[in-house]
Every structure is written in structure tokens, then in C-alpha cells.
Amino acid sequence: MRVLLVEDDMVLGSAVRDQIAADGHSVDWVQRLDAAGDYLRAAPYDLVLLDLMLPDGLGLNFLRKLRASGDVTPVIILTALDQISDRIEGLNAGADDYLVKPFDLQELTARLKAVARRYSGNPNPLVKIGELEIDIAARTIMRSGKTVTLTAREWALFEAFLQHPGNLLSKSQLEETLYTFDAEIESNTIEVHISRMRKKLGAGVIETVRGMGYRLEQS
Amino acid sequence: MRVLLVEDDMVLGSAVRDQIAADGHSVDWVQRLDAAGDYLRAAPYDLVLLDLMLPDGLGLNFLRKLRASGDVTPVIILTALDQISDRIEGLNAGADDYLVKPFDLQELTARLKAVARRYSGNPNPLVKIGELEIDIAARTIMRSGKTVTLTAREWALFEAFLQHPGNLLSKSQLEETLYTFDAEIESNTIEVHISRMRKKLGAGVIETVRGMGYRLEQS
DNA sequence: CTTTTTGCGTCAGCTTCCTGTAAGGTTTCG
DNA sequence: CGAAACCTTACAGGAAGCTGACGCAAAAAG
Structure with a gap:
């Protein structure tokens, strides 16, 4: 699975990147939103991990624009915001799932699997x-x-x-x-x-x- | 599925109750721990959603006593604590799963299904x-x-x-x-x-x- | 906010088939 | 052989179940 990681925090970013790689996926890691747009336009990804970064709505706007452009790539948002309303806003903006920081890496792995199952190949037992x-x-x-x-x-x-x-x-x-x-x-x-x-x-x-x-x- | 919800927050409680009901389950919602004990004694439930409420250990004690009394009803704890060690304590006290507040209602739905499924499928004696x-x-x-x-x-x-x-x-x-x-x-x-x-x-x-x-x- | 759609409980008329009854056949035993 | 006990089949009546329609309330759409 090809994963695009959008994360400005160097420490968290490298930890997440390593974990995803350890799970056997390929990762592209970008630090800025506009760079993320370029990457998405250049090549298809199976999943986007999007850190909302600051509560200024930029990340959410990015997500909304992405969805408005017809992109259906699954997106999991990473957020430090602990208000439910923000979480719901994220889901309404088109996110498929979310992770609240700090999260442990096993949880990340589990979510990756869930999304991968949901959107690709043959998923759950029938x-x-x-x-x-x-x-x-x-x-x-x-x-x-x-x-x-x-x-x-x-x-x-x-x-x-x-x-x-x-x-x-x-x-x-x-x-x-x-x-x-x-x-x-x-x-x-x-x-x-x-x-x-x-x-x-x-x-x-x-x-x-x-x-x-x-x-x-x-x- | 019959669910007992133990939650003192009126806003969160009603949201959770509505979500569970929308998933097609029946819900009893109580605000206090002692009331929860009464409900559990009165009727069998398939799942208990237990908010630990305050980090004073009362919720965990309730869970420990429940398990000590031989009750094996699946319990998912809701917690605002974001320390992994606290989650582990909850699991050790006999919880089957946990959700960290704030959580996404879809996530709640997923956990409900998972727990319900884990405890079904016991073949009958012939x-x-x-x-x-x-x-x-x-x-x-x-x-x-x-x-x-x-x-x-x-x-x-x-x-x-x-x-x-x-x-x-x-x-x-x-x-x-x-x-x-x-x-x-x-x-x-x-x-x-x-x-x-x-x-x-x-x-x-x-x-x-x-x-x-x-x-x-x-x- | 208003309009439309959807979910769901209730009801009424219709259909299905369970079940009690009876009638005639078969077995058992003095 | 004869009577009592039991077996089997057929059948009508009615309870149990099915389903289209309706109304209300909540959610979704506009």
C-alpha cells in the first residue's frame, strides 16, 4: 500500500513513517500542505495520513478541496484537537477516520489495516x-x-x-x-x-x- | 443487542445513546454507578459501556467488583485519560476494550460490533x-x-x-x-x-x- | 426554515397450515 | 373370535402468520 504522510512535526513524522514502513507499506513524507497537493496530483496513493497541524482550518480546507476535486483517496486525519465538534467537522470534510494525538503506533497499524481492508482487495470474511x-x-x-x-x-x-x-x-x-x-x-x-x-x-x-x-x- | 450505558455527561450520553439506537440496539442509560449495579442485577445485558468519569478509580473499582462477582458481560470503558498505562489498568480490571474521549461515533459502532461478535458463536450441546x-x-x-x-x-x-x-x-x-x-x-x-x-x-x-x-x- | 424522504409501528383483510375430531383399519391379548 | 387399545388417514375450522396501506415522527434535502 502506498501512503502519503502529511506531517510537520519531525519527531512524530519520522516515528510514523518508520512504523508504516515496518508494516510493509511504502511512504512518502511531506511537511507542507501545498507539497501534499503536488504529490497527490503526481501519483495515486492508497491512503493519506493528514495532520491537521494547527487549528486554523487549513488542513480541513485542504481536505475539502481535495474532495471537491473528486479525489476519493482514503484520508485519516491526525489531530491534537480534543473537541468532538472538530472531529465531526473532519469527518464531514471527507476524512475516513481519525487519530487523536498522542496515539500509540499499534493503533496506527490497526487503522491502516482497517482502511486498507475497507478500500482495497478483498476485505472482511464473508x-x-x-x-x-x-x-x-x-x-x-x-x-x-x-x-x-x-x-x-x-x-x-x-x-x-x-x-x-x-x-x-x-x-x-x-x-x-x-x-x-x-x-x-x-x-x-x-x-x-x-x-x-x-x-x-x-x-x-x-x-x-x-x-x-x-x-x-x-x- | 442490549446495551447498558453508564455515563454522567448528559450531552455525550445522549449522543452515544442515539448512536447505539441508530445501530438498532436497545439502550438503558444510567448516570450513576450504583444505579448501574441495580440494572445489571435486574436484567442481562450484552454489553456495558462504562465511563470511568473521574480519574479517582471509582469506575475501575466498580468494574473490578463486577468481575469479582462472576459477571462476564463484555465491558467497554470510556475514558478521557490519554495515558496508555491507564488503558492497560482498565483492561487489567476486566474491560474488554476501551475508547478514548473524544471518540468518533462510527468508531463506537465498530467496537460494539467487534465485542458483540467476539462473544457470540457458542455451539449448543447436542x-x-x-x-x-x-x-x-x-x-x-x-x-x-x-x-x-x-x-x-x-x-x-x-x-x-x-x-x-x-x-x-x-x-x-x-x-x-x-x-x-x-x-x-x-x-x-x-x-x-x-x-x-x-x-x-x-x-x-x-x-x-x-x-x-x-x-x-x-x- | 420548509419540503421531501425514510423508517417503523399499527391495522385490516387475506392466506396458510396446524390441530382436534371422527371414522375405519390394524394389532394385541384373553 | 371378540373386544379393547392403538394407528392412520382425511377433513373442516380457526388460530397464526403474511402483506399492502396508512400515519406519524425523525432525518435528510433544499
């Missing part, structure tokens, strides 16, 4: 059920090549099935995964969710056992 | 009877590799046999497992159910003892 390919970590389901999007509640239910493969789950069990106190729901909420999921996942994935509950098809 | 493999928790019966599906009533009867291995069960006893009230059934309902079960489970599994009742084949 669970296959019939014609479905499920990436639990990414919350992604592919159904014969097409992406299936589940809502939050639907995912919660689907996850409950995945965690108990082949098990029969009663409606009350499923309700408990959605609601804190078993509110003795006098309606068919679960049935409706199951119905909506079946429409997305296809028939035959979730089996009904009359009077007892539901079960996920195995393998 | 009971073997002849060529049948029975998973009582999953309410699943495998007959020479193929899944056998029993209806609600059939499973209720089968469970009665399983709970009294080798015992002879009279028809009236079996009727009582189906009808809580003494429903004085004037027909051959049990016989019919037994017949239908034998068709699914195979001959020789349920033995008839003329004039007395039925018995499940041993071993």
Missing part, C-alpha cells in the same frame, strides 16, 4: 447463506451481485439470526433485541419486519416455524 | 437418540443429516419425553403438557400426534406400552 454474501463487519449484504440495504432494526434482527445460526428464535426473543423492556407489544411488529426483510433478502432465507418463531436458513 | 441429533436450545432435530421440523405441539410433547429420559409417560400426562387446564379431551389427540411425530422421527423412536402410555427410546 458469510454465505444461499445466494447471499454477508460482510458482518461492514454491514453489507450482496444478493447475487447486487447490494441489499437493511435498516437499523432489520440489521439488528438479522444479526440476532447470524449470532445463533440455525437456532429457532421466538418472537419475544426477537423483540428483546429491539426493545429494552419487553413492552408486551400487542401488534405484529416482528412479522412486519420479517416480511420486509424477506422482500429484500429473498424468500427461503428466513423460515417460519408456526407457533414457535423464525429460523435462518443454514449454510 | 442430545443423541439413535440416529437423531437434538439441539434443545435451537429447537432443532437432525435425522441422519437432514433437518426435521416439528410443530409447536409436537415439540412440546417431544420435550416432555426428553425431560424424562426413559420414563413412561401416560396419555393424560402428555395431555397435561399440551393443555394447562384439565381439558378432559375426549378424543385420540395424543395418538394422532404420536403418529405424526413417528412419521417425521422414524419408527422405533417412540415406543408404545399398551395400556400404559409411551416411552422414548434410550441413548
Whole structure:
């Protein structure tokens, strides 16, 4: 993986560069933002590590311009700012992840791996059920090549099935995964969710056992 | 997934609660440690998010006591401390993971998933009877590799046999497992159910003892 | 801020198939 | 042989489940 490191602190920069190199990636290290722009224009990178440097918004502006220009290279921002609002601002500006200084280098390694997995090659382990390919970590389901999007509640239910493969789950069990106190729901909420999921996942994935509950098809 | 959030900061707490809810989980949010103890005693949770709040060690003590009491619920600690040694102390106290404030909500989501996944996937014990493999928790019966599906009533009867291995069960006893009230059934309902079960489970599994009742084949 | 979209709980009408009953066949045993 | 006990099949009724529609509220878009 090719990494561009934008960091003005010489000590931190060299430490990060060495760590990334030790992880087996190639690193270009620049100290200034305008130089970073040149590097990005010259060659493609798989990841940019961007130190926001000073809280004057220059780093964020750089990131916004980069995104506005259509560049989708994953960016992890490094920041000493400890306000959540700044972090969110960074993510809104188009960052993919962040690291708060001081961070330890193992954490950096972990983030690198995560981003690398997310954006390149074949990533997380897949669970296959019939014609479905499920990436639990990414919350992604592919159904014969097409992406299936589940809502939050639907995912919660689907996850409950995945965690108990082949098990029969009663409606009350499923309700408990959605609601804190078993509110003795006098309606068919679960049935409706199951119905909506079946429409997305296809028939035959979730089996009904009359009077007892539901079960996920195995393998 | 059922999550207990222990957080005294109202702003951060509500943000975290909303994020967890958006991920499709149910959340109970308490502001004080002793309340957290009550909640944990009252109901099982799949995960505890514990803010250490102040660096006076109270949160860590709470965690240590929890572990000492035999509770193994996964715990992620939230901490403002940015010293690696403090994180290690938290992990030693029995935490499963940690998040350093301020943290990104997506990060929280990722950790939730990771912890939830780490603690799932425990296979159920199997009971073997002849060529049948029975998973009582999953309410699943495998007959020479193929899944056998029993209806609600059939499973209720089968469970009665399983709970009294080798015992002879009279028809009236079996009727009582189906009808809580003494429903004085004037027909051959049990016989019919037994017949239908034998068709699914195979001959020789349920033995008839003329004039007395039925018995499940041993071993 | 207003408008539009989306998620989700509820309801009502429809469909499915479980289940109790009965009727006739088969086995067991005096 | 005959009666009692049990087995098996068929069937109707109704409970359990399915799904399109609606409304509200929250989020996203403008």
C-alpha cells in the first residue's frame, strides 16, 4: 500500500513513517500542505495520513478541496484537537477516520489495516447463506451481485439470526433485541419486519416455524 | 443487542445513546454507578459501556467488583485519560476494550460490533437418540443429516419425553403438557400426534406400552 | 426554515397450515 | 373370535402468520 504522510512535526513524522514502513507499506513524507497537493496530483496513493497541524482550518480546507476535486483517496486525519465538534467537522470534510494525538503506533497499524481492508482487495470474511454474501463487519449484504440495504432494526434482527445460526428464535426473543423492556407489544411488529426483510433478502432465507418463531436458513 | 450505558455527561450520553439506537440496539442509560449495579442485577445485558468519569478509580473499582462477582458481560470503558498505562489498568480490571474521549461515533459502532461478535458463536450441546441429533436450545432435530421440523405441539410433547429420559409417560400426562387446564379431551389427540411425530422421527423412536402410555427410546 | 424522504409501528383483510375430531383399519391379548 | 387399545388417514375450522396501506415522527434535502 502506498501512503502519503502529511506531517510537520519531525519527531512524530519520522516515528510514523518508520512504523508504516515496518508494516510493509511504502511512504512518502511531506511537511507542507501545498507539497501534499503536488504529490497527490503526481501519483495515486492508497491512503493519506493528514495532520491537521494547527487549528486554523487549513488542513480541513485542504481536505475539502481535495474532495471537491473528486479525489476519493482514503484520508485519516491526525489531530491534537480534543473537541468532538472538530472531529465531526473532519469527518464531514471527507476524512475516513481519525487519530487523536498522542496515539500509540499499534493503533496506527490497526487503522491502516482497517482502511486498507475497507478500500482495497478483498476485505472482511464473508458469510454465505444461499445466494447471499454477508460482510458482518461492514454491514453489507450482496444478493447475487447486487447490494441489499437493511435498516437499523432489520440489521439488528438479522444479526440476532447470524449470532445463533440455525437456532429457532421466538418472537419475544426477537423483540428483546429491539426493545429494552419487553413492552408486551400487542401488534405484529416482528412479522412486519420479517416480511420486509424477506422482500429484500429473498424468500427461503428466513423460515417460519408456526407457533414457535423464525429460523435462518443454514449454510 | 442490549446495551447498558453508564455515563454522567448528559450531552455525550445522549449522543452515544442515539448512536447505539441508530445501530438498532436497545439502550438503558444510567448516570450513576450504583444505579448501574441495580440494572445489571435486574436484567442481562450484552454489553456495558462504562465511563470511568473521574480519574479517582471509582469506575475501575466498580468494574473490578463486577468481575469479582462472576459477571462476564463484555465491558467497554470510556475514558478521557490519554495515558496508555491507564488503558492497560482498565483492561487489567476486566474491560474488554476501551475508547478514548473524544471518540468518533462510527468508531463506537465498530467496537460494539467487534465485542458483540467476539462473544457470540457458542455451539449448543447436542442430545443423541439413535440416529437423531437434538439441539434443545435451537429447537432443532437432525435425522441422519437432514433437518426435521416439528410443530409447536409436537415439540412440546417431544420435550416432555426428553425431560424424562426413559420414563413412561401416560396419555393424560402428555395431555397435561399440551393443555394447562384439565381439558378432559375426549378424543385420540395424543395418538394422532404420536403418529405424526413417528412419521417425521422414524419408527422405533417412540415406543408404545399398551395400556400404559409411551416411552422414548434410550441413548 | 420548509419540503421531501425514510423508517417503523399499527391495522385490516387475506392466506396458510396446524390441530382436534371422527371414522375405519390394524394389532394385541384373553 | 371378540373386544379393547392403538394407528392412520382425511377433513373442516380457526388460530397464526403474511402483506399492502396508512400515519406519524425523525432525518435528510433544499
